Amino acid sequence: MSTIDLNQLVTWRRELHRFPEIGWTEFMTTARLITELRGMGLDVIAGPKVINREFVRGRKADVVERGLALARERGADEALLAEMDGLTGCMAVFDSGKPGPTVALRFDIDCVAVQECAAGDHIPNSGDFASKSAGLMHACGHDGHMSIGLGIAKWLVENGSSLSGKVKLLFQPAEEGVRGARPMAESGIVDDADYFLGMHIGFIAKTGEIVINPNNFLxxxxxxxxxxxxxxxxxxxxxxxxxxxxxxxxxxxxxxxxxxxxxxxxxxxxxxxxxxxxxxxxxxxxxxxxxxxxxxxxxxxxxxxxxxxxxxxxxxxxxxxxxxxxxxxxVDLQNDQELIDVLTSVVGQYPELTAVAERSFGGSEDATVLAKRVQRHGGKSIYFIVGADLKAGHHQAEFDFDEKQLKTSVELFVGCLQKLMTK
Ligand SMILES: [Zn+2]
Structure with a gap:
């Protein structure tokens, strides 16, 4: 049923893994995303168009300067840097051209201040895609999240004519420290969204488990x-x-x-x-x-x-x-029943997956800020967890996840889009 190519998802994830950037310095990352998404033919806006400067949290000027200098050293496109105007993150829009709901999907893009482990059996080392930046690592799986977002974009470009409505793919900076979502929400880009979907890979679930309704967001x-x-x-x-x-x-x-x-x-x-x-x-x-x-x-x-x-x-x-x-x-989050039902039925199409109705999350995640913004405007939101066997816990030097679940994640999002956007 799918044209989703796991090899492509793995390639994107590994490329992004190589060049991790800490929150508010994701210049190379944003440029890479914009180039890829525009290359697919999607409209992309970035920087101050998706981030309201007034609400930016936890952005240290010296850290940003160093990040920008490194991005330039590594050959980041000057025109794209000018478009970002110091603010990272972007949004791609797929418009089916037919009236229908607007669905916002959110992926976070920043890394963690962790030195990647040097052991030879750590797959990023044996596979030659370990972090090239000392002290920085995609140790939370956000490299995977971006790859999933790109995979959905590619699917939309190739298959989206069967849908009615619009899909907004949000690539959010500075999730670590829960800094990036509020200024993104305050830019107004999700105010027209009828549905909001966000997810995280790993955390509280193993490969095969999809936690539909993680609760206890602090x-x-x-x-x-x-x-x-x-x-x-x-x-x-x-x-x-x-x-x-x-x-x-x-x-x-x-x-x-x-x-x-x-x-x-x-x-x-x-x-x-x-x-x-x-x-x-x-x-x-x-x-x-x-x-x-x-x-x-x-x-x-x-x-x-x-x-x-x-x-x-x-x-x-x-x-x-x-x-x-x-x-x-x-903020905290209550998933909406309509989306719980939609996701549960999509998961039900895959015999290898188990829908876990509820499980405690017990941490904080700023996707909730965007999710609640959509709910306050009358839309519906869900945040879910895609299980992916981990080599070590999040934010640890040995962190790595089951890459096959990149494809599972794209399939679940696509399945939800098909249910929400074909009437
Ligand atoms: Zn994370």
Whole structure:
């Protein structure tokens, strides 16, 4: 039934695996995607057309500069870089030319800051497609996700005349740290979507298992708090200093003492504290990297409001100037029954696949931000997991997945498109 070529999917995945790029620096990756998708004849928009700059989270200028320089060194197309205008990610649109629903599919494109393992039996080494960038690796399977997106694009170009409506293929930057989805949602590109589908390979499922309805997505907000004080000689003029280290420490201990929420799961972590110049100097700068999580948006907001107030309070106590920055965010998600039914019946067409109705996800994923945006506009959303036997857990140096499941994934998306877009 299918014209989906596993070899092509594996080739794309391996090419993308070789050149991993960390969130907001996916310049080579975006250029590669645009070239491939335009080569198929699809309309593609990129950069500021798919990312609302005002809502960009967790984008560090120095990291982006280094990423851009490396992309240029590796020969990235200047015209495409100009089109991106500093913002990575793109969207391809397939229009059947016939009236029908608009279906948005989302694939994430960034890598993880992990040094790929050097062992000879690690398939990316034996297959000669290991990461060419020290300290960076596609260790979460997003190389696979992009390959799946390209596979669907190719199928649409070859077979899409049987469908009615439009398909929007979103290639989202900076999923790690849950940073890229909000600015993509705020660009408005999914506001006309009747359906939204997203997926992840691996995680909580083995090859053959499709988790239709992963639950327990944790809402989360990530913060950087920066406290600015005044330096002073700690012996001669301590009274002239304003101690940013003390402010950051007080904020940290207060945050860790936030009451748990009675209505559901909540989390707080102060992961980084950085302050201090030398033993005899009153520290003028202190920084906290904090995250809160909650089972639903109201619990997460409760946690978020507490940490914001504590940072402000500590700044006031120590007479410090405070800068707060939201570095990332994700929300919870309830899959819509209509799409649960559609996907379940598609999975049912494959005897080698088992539809797992529900299983706990227990992490955060910012596809949920796009999914909820679609739901708020009256559309329907689903996020599911395609099992793929893993060599090691996500974000580990030995991570690798069963590449045959790239084809399974394309087939499932195509099956859903056929059900949603042929009436
Ligand atoms: Zn991932």
């Amino acid at each position: 809402c989360t907000t990530k913060y950087d708090f920066r406290f600015y004080g005044a330096p002073a000689h700690a012996g001669a003029e301590p009274h002239l200093g304003r101690n940013a280290l003390a402010g950051a420490c007080h904020a940290a201990t207060q945050m860790l003492g936030i009451s748990r929420h009675g209505k559901g799961m909540s989390r707080i972590n102060v992961g980084v504290i950085r302050a201090g110049e030398g033993r005899n100097v009153v520290p003028s700068y202190g920084e906290l990297q904090v995250e809160v999580r909650g089972e639903d948006e109201s619990i997460n907001s409760f946690m978020a409001e507490q940490v914001e107030r504590m940072a402000k309070g500590a700044a006031q106590s120590f007479d410090l100037r405070l800068e707060s920055e939201v570095m990332g965010e994700a």
